[in-house]
Amino acid sequence: MDTRSRVVEVAARLLRESGPAAVTTRGVAEAAGVQAPAIYRLFGDKDGLIEAVAEHVMTSYVAGKAAVVQSARAAGVDPLEDLRAGWDAQIAFGLANPSLFWLLGDPDRVRGSAAARAGRDVLAARVRRVAATGRLKVSERRAGDLIVAAAVGAIQTLLATTADERDPGLAAALYDAVLAQILTDPISADQQSELSVMVAFRAVAPTIDALSAAERQLVVEWLDRAIAARER
Incomplete structure (x- = not known):
């Protein structure tokens, strides 16, 4: 492992185990067995190191999610079960890694992160599998946005409460509320709405x-336009 990778992994471990206060230039250098000037040479400053840590953690987490989605598709797992598994994993990750969650949740960081975009692609793949069954009554994009907003809100709310006072059913209730907004009831093909058919x-x-x-x-562009018009 090269020096840069070792420093990033050490910084990620310190953040996960001891929180942001532990991620100092001196502390990371000592834990990684390098001189402090090496940190500045590799990352510019502490902020540069934090950015590298965020991208490293997000990349590792997303890679794991992508592998799970591929396995679920290959095994023929029900799309709704796979979507629920992704939700549960996201909630569990956020609650188990609060410092990482706050770090990765920075909107400015997420907008410029290749790993964050890959994470949205994983969610999009799960949502598309549901859409292909004819069960979505909103666009794939809106369904994904609703799921992300609800998951982030659930984790933030739960992290703002002490562990012994958290509502254990909050995340599940939010997920069910999102499903009510994005899914049609199971119906026969001749009863499907025009929008769910388009989706x-x-x-x-x-x-x-x-x-x-x-x-x-061209077909995708036409459908996107028609779906967007219905959602206004």
């Missing part, structure tokens, strides 16, 4: 091999 077709349109890439893109 389902949007989920599978990019995979239609009989169409050219340009044709698939």
